[in-house]
Amino acid sequence: MLRPWKLELEIDKKLDKAVYLQIADTIISDIRSGRLKAGDALPGSRNLAQTLKINRNTVVEAYQVLINEEWAVSKERKGIFVSASLPVLHEKYAHTVRDSLNQQIIPNGMLINFDDGHPDSKIAPVTELARAYRQIFSIKAKWQMMGYGDEHGDVEFRKMISQMLNYQRGLHIHENEISITRGSQMGMFLTAQSLLTSGDSVIVEDPGYQPAWQAFEYAGAELLPVPVDKEGISIEAVEQILIQHQNIKAIYITPHRQYPTTVTLSLARRLKLIELANQYNITIIEDDYDNEFHFGYRPVLPVSSFPELRNFVYIGTLSKVVAPALRIGYLATKNQELLRKIGDLRKIIDVHGDVIMEQAVLQLIKEGAIKKHIRKATVHYKNKRDFVFELLRKYMKDIADFTLPEGGLAFWIVPKTRLDWDAVTKLLLEKNIKIIHPKQYSKSQVNGFRLSYGAISEEQLEQSIPLIAEIFSRF
Incomplete structure (x- = not known):
């Protein structure tokens, strides 16, 4: 792929600004000036690192900043490209806007993007992960990793995830009740496609997480929104909907920290929700998207940890813990028929997960690095x-x-x-x-x-x- 653009950058390691930020800000400046156009390909991280005589991980971090702030996008197997929809105007026009509005602007001109809660990629354990990744190749037999694996993920990795869920979150899960996915959204899509059919209904929190809603609607389900207050989703409203509607297959919740309002579902409502789910034979789809980052005594245990609950799918991710660009999520369920359907669908769209990365993360977990x-x-x-x-x-x-x-x-x-x-x-x-x-x-x-x-x-x-x-x- 042609990448004619040449980065003109002098790195000053004496500056307080980190090298990866110097690279990112230089590229942003070229985008804002119009020198780099929407859709332009950026240099490969390896080539740029060689040109600048720096570690490749530094370039990777710089590109991650650009992606996080929406100046660039990553296209699988193609590379990093300037975003097709630039977040701000080119500098020449931006000056005109500022002059006409006579308003205060962020001094450095960089877009500040209040996303939905992404982690800080600058503190990700990139060095430890890279080391573990390299070691996997030298420790493991290469031929064992180069073949196809299990559609639900590496069994040793699933064992470790089950231990984490059981010890830290109170679940009662075995490794054969877990499927490893490329992020929690993939877990949501697989669940929706395997659990729902056209004409089914799903109760959702309102406000709520629309990417999950889209997965349900894509499966042909009707959404039944329920309001959220300071104690979480309204259980009274849930009960009324269950009484009035037929074909309700599931309820989707984010009870630990409701998205987007951050409120925690109260214990009384959790217990009542479990009672209703059992009574009406519906599945609770629990999205526990940021369980790890808790500042109190301990995080509230998931709804899925209650042994009384019959039907659940518990979805989580390691992407926020290890690195945003690392797409490793998981889902857990006692429903073996549902898990079989998920596995069959997974084989159609993605034969198996990233076994090598799973092994690398597994090693970091065992070492205590995570x-x-x-x-x-x-x-x-x-x-x-x-x-x-x-x-x-x-x-x-x-x-x-x-x-x-x-x-x-x-x-x-x-x-x-x-x-x-x-x-x-x-x-x-x-x-x-x-x-x-x-x-x-x-x-x-x-x-x-x-x-x-x-x-x-x-x-x-x-x-x-x-x-x-x-x-x-x-x-």
């Missing part, structure tokens, strides 16, 4: 959460409601007055700040947004939160 990283990351995110909380109290306490979350990588912000979110998101983009429009959480009108902080630096948070507060105060 546990050490989680401890380190938890301290990192707790400090950042506290930092954000102080900024919110300083700038937003009079214009919005928010609470201090016990874990996760985001706050739920509810303005005290109803806002015109189309206007708000447009004004924020003019200041190089991107938030998720509330319509992406709900088909109804939600007056709140998810302020993520995991992948955003303290400097960016300090720059952007006062600007968000200023725009909110206009309405």
Whole structure:
């Protein structure tokens, strides 16, 4: 593939700015100036590393920053490309906008993207993972890994996942009740396709996680939204729907930290939900997307850990723990017929998972590197959460409601007055700040947004939160 663009960059290792950020900011500057166009291919990480005489992992980190901030996209087996829909205008036009609006803009011109709660790729254990990956080739017989594996994933890796779920989350799961997937969204899609048929209905939280909704709708299911309050999904509303509707096959929940509002489903509601699920013979699909990052005494045990519950699918991911680019998720269920269907479908779309990567992550788990990283990351995110909380109290306490979350990588912000979110998101983009429009959480009108902080630096948070507060105060 032709990559005619040549990076002109002088790396200064004496600067306080990390080398990977110097690379990322240089590329962003070329995108903003128009030198790099939408769809242009960036140099391969290996070639760029050789050109700059630096470690390839440094280039990989730089590219991950570009991907996280939506300046670039990764296309499997093709490479890294400038995003087809650039997040901000080219510099020449951007100056015109700033002059005409006469508004304060983020000083360095970089888009600050408040995503749905991505982790900080800068603290990912990339070195340890690369070492483990290399060691797998020297320790294991190469021919054993080069063939096809089990459609549900490496059995030793599944054993380790089952131990983690049993010891840390109170489940009662064996390795033959687990399927390893390429991220939690793949687990959601496989579950939807294997559990649902056209004409089925699925109860969902509203507001909620629309990528999961899309998986259910793609399987032909009708969505039945139920409101969420400070104790989680309304069980009274769930019960009314179960009484009134036929063909309800499942209920999809994020009970540990509801997406997007971050509230935890109360114990009383958990128990009632289990009772209803058993009574009406529906499956609870539990998405536990960020269980690891908890700042209190311990995370609340999953609904799926209650032995009384008959039908469940528990879905989780390791991508947030190890690295965002690492696509390893898992699903667990006692329903062997469902698991067989999932395996059959998996073989059609993806014969088996990344056995080598599973072995590498397994080695990190056995060595204790993952546990050490989680401890380190938890301290990192707790400090950042506290930092954000102080900024919110300083700038937003009079214009919005928010609470201090016990874990996760985001706050739920509810303005005290109803806002015109189309206007708000447009004004924020003019200041190089991107938030998720509330319509992406709900088909109804939600007056709140998810302020993520995991992948955003303290400097960016300090720059952007006062600007968000200023725009909110206009309405």
